[in-house]
Amino acid sequence: MTKKTGIDSAGGSEPITLRGTLSLSEGRELLETVKERIRAGAKEIQIDLAGLDGIDSPGAATLIQAWRLARQKGGRLRLSGARGKTAAFLELIRESFPPPAPPLRPSRNPLAGLGEKGLVALAEIRAAGRLVVEAVYWSFIAPLEGRGLRWKSLIGEIDEMGFKAIGIVALINFLLGVVVAMLSAAQLRLFGVQILVASLVVIGFARELAALMTGIVVSARSGAAITAELAAMTVFEEVDALKSMGQNVSRFLIAPKFLAIIVCLPLLTAIGFVTGVAGGFALGIFSLGFTFNRWWEQTLEAVTTGDLLQGFIKSLVFAVIIVVVGCHHGLRVKGGPRAIGQATTRAVVQDIFLIIVADLVFASLFYFLA
Amino acid sequence: MIRVAGLSAGYGDRQVLENIGFDIFPGEILTIVGTSGCGKTTLLKNLIGLAAPARGSIRYWGREITGLDDEALNRLRRKIGVSFQSNALFNSISVAENVALPLRESRAVDQEIIPVISRMKLSLVGLGDTAHLMPDSLSGGMKKRVAFARAVALDPEIVFFDEPSSGLDPVTAAGLDRLIRRLRDLLEITAVVVTHDLASIRAIADRVLMLAEGRIVFLGGLEEADRSADPVVRAFFDRGRERK
Structure with missing residues (x-):
């Protein structure tokens, strides 16, 4: 059977x-x-x-x-x-039935690979430079020539990047102010000059911390959003659609973001400065036992217009870094949804790295000039 | 095979389908047709359990699927394949890995034969030599074929095709029509094709289910549809003849 x-x-x-x-x-x-x-x-x-x-x-x-x-x-x-x-x-x-032939991979010379990477980096820098020039032109020069700015879009961006970031920027700087004051108070107590905590906090925030922390927060918040938005528009062919309609991408998409962040970041940095110093005040008055007037006098005495100017200049440079890196990665993305995530991650990491490099350059410059 | 009875469905307060009922028989190609917004996609989503109906019953092989939990639904979904309108291919993995995905997740077959099955399914849709490519590098018609290959990866008994010819040129669309018939004949599957492409309907349909404003206005063969006195059916099918 x-x-x-x-x-x-x-x-x-x-x-x-x-x-x-x-x-x-x-x-x-x-x-x-x-x-x-x-x-x-x-x-x-x-x-x-x-x-x-x-x-x-x-x-x-x-x-x-x-x-x-x-x-x-x-x-x-x-x-x-x-x-x-x-x-x-x-x-x-x-x-x-026959096993699939493995895809051909060209053999690579390590030196050629290195040169190729160098060329790619150069091309990236050139593309980013062109983006800065176009953004400056469409934000500041073109409106003077009567080639309109997209005001509605600009206001929307200011609301998104600036107004909605006030809370988190203020909170982070306030908490950092308390931490810096606590750290320095512990050391300065040994010398009996705890009042100098007020000077340290105000100078630290005016020159460095307010701009740096605000830059990092805005980079994580708005820089990531800029890249994700532009990358999604690129992947889903909205950018191509704009080009095919004869629209200038820099005018339409980049200029409003560029102007908005140039306006917002220095203002947010100012808010960060005030709240950071307030954090130091809170510790000085409620924990170290100084009077408001004593702390206030020491704060005013320590800080100069030059310190404030340093923070302001840095915030402007950080703003340019955030928007240029964000737009650059967003518009050069290739692939699908995964590429959007990768571009966003790359943009935020690069933002933070370049912000810290720029901060180091400024700190060195002011240190040696002083 | 599938029995739909008294089905009403929609989104929130908006009712899209109202009290519809029909059967799907083994081995047939049923085309669900109608103008844009008539409820075709809503019906498809309800049939494959991606949306829950407000009222009514959907039975697969006599078993009610409305109200099933996710685990039970997933077990059922292994017997059905779906080719989405947008293809829904994962761009981060190769064409072969896209087709292999349901096989790997179902754990129904040995891991070592999964790449063989994946390539076999690609051969079945005429794309045996594209296994190592990424979906991005394929044409619209090729992406559809890969989506078909993925839909039949688990040897399903019923395959749903959502707008298989949308956005494609007539020659490519006709090729896909032939492929659907061939898959049906060779794999002995039942096919449900959601479309509004009259040329495709005429090429592949055994039966036509026509929806208008959330109701079934016609259910039957193509010849009957051509002879129908219903003004909505006539408007749809006559337009096809005018274009010819």
């Missing part, structure tokens, strides 16, 4: 006969039979498919695997007798 579905193998050079439906379990059995025959030294294995009524994908896949296995071992697997739908199915998938 024959089984409805199964494999018959008498061994030797006799054909392996398949009956019924070839599914995964029969396929596994078939694969084992083929392996045994190969181990026994068979060079030609024949499989008779005449008794097959049907074949599913896993079954066909094991047939393909058996065929490849025989070939790898220098043997040959012959399929015969397929009929009806089985034959039609095997005919359609016949190009699956």
